[in-house]
Amino acid sequence: FKDSPLSPLLLAWIITVILRVALGSANRGALTAAGLVQPMLASASPNTAALMVLAIGAGSIAASHVNDAGFWMFKEYFDLDVKQTLKNLDSTRNDYRSCRFRDSHVDEYLGTLIK
Numbered sequence: 001f002k003d004s005p006l007s008p009l010l011l012a013w014i015i016t017v018i019l020r021v022a023l024g025s026a027n028r029g030a031l032t033a034a035g036l037v038q039p040m041l042a043s044a045s046p047n048t049a050a051l052m053v054l055a056i057g058a059g060s061i062a063a064s065h066v067n068d069a070g071f072w073m074f075k076e077y078f079d080l081d082v083k084q085t086l087k088n089l090d091s092t093r094n095d096y097r098s099c100r101f102r103d104s105h106v107d108e109y110l111g112t113l114i115k
Contacts, residue, residue, distance in 0.1 A: 008040045
């Protein structure tokens, strides 16, 4: 991954999303992705490392639907059917995900301007 033309943050996010969907676990996806992108951080600034944590965290909550216990707890707690739960829970989580991912990229850009 060191020689990838993609932004390290974008690459970390994509890897985490793929692992999250494949494994069905946010924790396993995030920890595995962190191990995979760790070599890219060897020469990175502390700010980039902190932003990488945000990107991986945002990717780890992607696609958390029917294979996630939280989905079913939300469904039962609010007495919704599956369609309503997908609509309500996923729209809220998508807003959260996109804000975290966008903010990590804005912070990265601003950090390059300050240096």
